[in-house]
Amino acid sequence: MMFPQFGATAESLSKASTAMFRIGTDAHLYDDPEDVSIGPLLDSKFDSEKCEALKRLLALIAQGFDVSNFFPQVVKNVASQSLEVKKLVYLYLLHYAEKRPNEALLSINCFQKDLGDTNPLVRAWALRAMAGIRLHVIAPLVLLAVQKCARDPSVYVRKCAANALPKLHDLRMEEHASAIEEIVGLLLNDHSPGVVGAAASAFTSVCPNNFSLIGKNYKRLCEILPDVEEWGQIILIGILLRYVIARHGLVKESVMFSLNNNKDVGNLEEDESYITSIEDASYAIDMTVSELANMIFQCYIEGPDEYLSRSSSTNRVPPKLDVSQYISCSNDVVRILLQCTSPLLWSNNSAVVLAAAGVHWIMASKEHIKRIVKPLLFVLRSSSASRYVVLCNIQVFAKAMPSLFAPHYEDFFIFSSDSYQIKALKLDILSSIATDSSISLICKEFQDYIRDPDRRFSADTVAAIGVCAQRLPNMAASCLEGLLTLVRQELFCGEVRSLDGEESVLIQSIISIKSIIKLEPSSYEKVIIRLVRSLDKIKVPTARAIIIWMLGKYCSLGEIIPRMLSTVLKYLAQYFTSEALETKLQILNTTAKVLLCIKGEDILTVRKIWNYVIELAECDLNYDIRDRSRFLKKILSSNWESQHGAGENSESQKSDQSYILAECLFGGDTKAVRVPSEPIDYRFYLPGSLSQLVFHAAPGYEPLPKPCSQPYTDLDQYDGAAKSDSDEEENTGTSGSLNEESASDYSSEQSITASGGVSGSDESVSGNKGEDNADPLIQISDSGNVCENQNGGAPSGTTGFQDLMSTKSLESWLDEPTRSSKGSEIEQSRVCRSSARITIGNIGSRVKPKCYTLLDPANGNGLKVHYSFLSDTSSISSHLVCLEVLFENCSLEPMLDIVLIDEDYSKSSDSKDQISSPAQNTLKFHVDKPALVSMEEIPSLEPGQTENRMLLVRFHHHLLPLKLSLFCNDKKFPVKLKPDIGYFVKPLPISIEDFREKESHLPGMFEYVRSCTFTDHILELNKGSNSLTEDKFLVICEKLALKMLSNANLSLVSVDMPVATNLDDASGLCLRFSCEILSNSMPCLITVTVEGKCCDPLIVSVKVNCEETVFGLNFLNRVINFLVEPSVPHL
């Protein structure tokens, strides 16, 4: 049988026992989908047989087999009257439609017919299937269908129409964007909550920033929210939140505002009190907490660009928000939103609860924010997967505002059945919400956790104790005591045998002790002494290293430590050779520190020890240790000599440079490295988002809009809103005064923003804000640009951009008509930019694009047609790709009237008149754009003669071939033009700095890496064995660059030479290329890194950074393919 894995299960006994149970199910179809030949069944006239065949096909799809070859036969059945057959056909069709676009078109007729059916189920299915096919060519038809279904009497059909909108939007039909948005608006206005939910989802994927659609319905949408079905609620909550922020700004009473505000208003007073209360560590903690909260909220608003620019610059002060960007929470707009989202906190669906909690977190006043606590804690009891997600979000809430969850610490007590991730999250939350009153119970809890069999978890618990002790200094002493007991216990176990997990517990307890001591070293002198004395028992290198570090750090502390230094150092020196690397390094450092600060009679002993240790270290096998010892010797010995020479002259001693340096390095109050309250250098994302869970901005993540970035732009819109409001008033006849109130509110709102805009420049001149204070006017225009880019946007904007593009490309085309000149230009730019200064001959002239066969002379009656992709870009449209087609007459007779046309298009253009007629059920479909710019006809071609033609082609797909017809001597040859994704881009000459910058904006999911082997250079290297004249690197560079440039339309940005001592090792060679996707001008960056020996096959890793995921991946695959391909000798 073909499928061994299923054969095996078929024979298993369990199957036999359940055989009875399976009678009447589709079991036999899944087990043996191919035991009957499917083809004839599909053509059967009985529905039951058709059903069986379709089920078999579905079984094959389920099992991962490609059965797309049945496509034509299946499509025929779309006309069946049986609903089950229809459903099965749709399932099949949608699975393969993208693979077999042309056949899929055959089904359009039936869909069009079904759309007029009386059964709403049939209409809905037809619409879903039709939209699901997702072909550019039928997009206009689908749009018509959606327009019709959006007004369908059936709620279900309207819901499906809303769901079809994102599918249409996926096809990137800029010309229809406004029509699609109009339908979104229509459906958002629907009276059925079910439709509104689906429309909300369409809104987020089609036009997430078109807030005018929301503005018209804001109040109604809020009121309908509790009735919308749960999935729609999740999306709609997010939309309403964004709308309120973009239109009205943030809430004055919210946590978000109070934190921002405190910081800039109370700065002066705080500075004074800061000095007096600097001893009070809890105050410092509070400061860091509010700073964290500040950071969190700032992250919610700023996009990746702002974040990067802020974190790179040293100035970390967040841009302050204008007071005019805040509104009161008693404002109607906010009040309604909070009122309508708060019952959703009782939802059964945890995603709804979290979304509602997110709105309250950002919008609600501090008193009301408490409302989210209990519902969030309740969600913790649902499935473990959602528990994890909710905990991740609570973690952020709890850190920003510990008081919120502090009374509920019991809910974070850990069950041994929790998964490790959940345990870790709960621990972290517990340690950040502990208060003076709860800490004793929490610590008792921690003691239980330390005895848990999962040692990784115990180690985490020990770390958490350290964090608690730092947050609540009152507890530090007792925590420390507990930790010391633990160390003793661990030592006891460690004596018997060392266990994997135990080590980490021990290390963690020493780290925690260290961080507690750091709070107030003077009172913990005895602890340090106890630790030092336990050195001979502690065998774990990391733990030893930390204790030795503490000895060095606190070597001048108190009375006893300075006296025991020489003894301890002697002991350390004695066993120096048997220590582990990290311990050795710490011994060196500590000895140096002691040497610097020691006074009195011990100084000579210490120097002796120092010499001894340095001598040992200089002969160590590890070069880190040798390096460290040489460095220390150098820096300290000069100090020592000067000390010697100058005798008592302490002035010259101090002025000695290296002494000062050494003081700085070892003597000074160095900042400890492993402090838990290190500066916050990570980003936060909106509550409930995927990005918050994966800790990077997932593609499509949008921060909150800028407060008040989208005030009402024109009166018409506002009037519309008022009108709809009054309409509603008439209909419902309730709360009229309320509506009026809100309407007046709107207008006052508008006047405020308008005046803000006018006076904006004045304000900035008067300049009582810093330079980085963006006034509202600038902010508006900024975000306007942003959303335009993201949308792919407003039609006027894009056309302007396209004009710009085409003129630019025209210029470039005129300036550099041939490949070679362009190549040399690239060459020049490269030479002056690359610091490594490799010259790669005259590479431009050697770049030769690959030739493909369009028509073989054997099939074409002697006509041979080849084509190759040109690096030029079309001046007509950015979607067109340039090709050079070479016609050659290999026969003995002349050929006449050779022309290449796109038949599908010419056919449909004939029937265009029909289409434009109002009859909607016209069966023809039309291609909205020709695939081919018509080619100049070749009147005749003599035998042996060749002729060139340039061709502009619009490929419908990156990978699928385009079907064309070639006419010659009135005979038609169907030909297929294969696209080459390497030419769907155009060179983007940029500097290496720009490259780096762009690259840094495209991390994570936008980065794709693959490796392959590269062998092109081997032949050349072996041939030219006179390696004196030939530089091997050069050859590799040249071959690699040649390969890349001949197979894709790229621009070479830089070549980095490897910095290796070994001349044979090419590892580190790095070539960077850049280009820009033709269709949407998104940059696409390619980095090629080489690894391996020069004369062997090299391992080349190719990295593509590109915002368009699918394109990037396909492009990467193409690059790998041609790199691996052995080269055809050029010239």
Added chain:
Amino acid sequence: MLQCIFLLSDAGEVMLEKQLSRHCVDRSICAWFWEQAISLGDSFKQQPVITSPTHYIFQVFRDGITFLGCTQVEMPPLMAIEFLCRVADVLNDYFGALKEDILKDNFVIVYELLDEMIDNGFPLTTEPSILREMITPPNMVNKALSIVTGSSSNVKDTLPRATASCIPWRTSEPKYSNNDVYVDLVEEMDAIINRDGGLLKCEIYGEVQVNSHISGLPDLTLSFKNPSILDDVRFHPCVRFRPWESHQILSFVPPDGQFKLMGYRVRKLMSTPIYVKPQLTSDGGTCRLSVLVGTRNDPGKTIDSVTVQFQLPPFIISADLTSNHGTVNILDKKTCIWSIGRIPKDKAPSMSGTLVIETGLERLHVFPSFQVGFRIMGVALSGLQIDKLDLKNVTYRFYKGFRALTRAGEFEIRS
């Protein structure tokens, strides 16, 4: 939005794939997933959100079946997880259980369900009662019919009328000869008892489950005698918020059949119905274990299905445990389970024995936790009491029934 859903069997085999977006997600991602699951073990399988090289994967594991949802773009992760859980619930509801064989046998229905439940990555119809009207669940009549006639259709011809109504959870106007409503209080008790025997926390998570078979379009109200003990609540979409906010009255139009009307939580209970006292002493390479179980504050009803389960610590190489009541079994992964059943009146069940520690280790320094299971019929330990259930909008007589049940949830005793 979700781009693809995969159903994986216990052995990592892809049983089903359902593509939802324009670009197919290759099933090689499942192979990647499974490799990771094997190499990283449990901690990977417990990760609900995974970043793979090409996609973000949401993972829900239920009864041996792994549900994977893939996406490349930002979406609310809980939405994906909730949806996958909902799919698992619906399949479980349709086929009675979630098992590899059953899913394979009914793969056509699974496909039809998925197609109805999600469209373009956004959930479409997830209300179980509506789904049941659109796609017939397999039952004996269907099966018999398909054997006789050779064909059967599980796709209904008409759209459920509920999709158009303002109460999308209720099927349109069913007719019953006997009208009855059953209300069950099903409670789970969570408790942690620390090693000193102190009750750290004890609380109840309860559900009000309703099974209604009522003709027409009834409007029900349910009230409690002591709603103030409820700490927090969650509602089925059918519950109206207003009456609850003002008077703590549940007012709703019920779906037809079984559903969860409400979930609630009662915190800070003072006692547990049973006690479990483990004692571990270790010295000289062995460890003595004894566990005592007994009733405390007799709830008035019999406690049955009592089990005590714990994980042997990693350094234990063998265990010899006996009990005076019930059976002791050591399962794979060193899980030890003591099934007591009903606690006898005359004696307190106890289990005792020795655990042998790995050589070289003097005594135990890590201690297991004991998970306790029990069930008490007829009692809601939270003390929540139903006051009355009224039916409006109907003229006929109907039967009301109330039941209660408490069982152990996460009930843990540390040693």
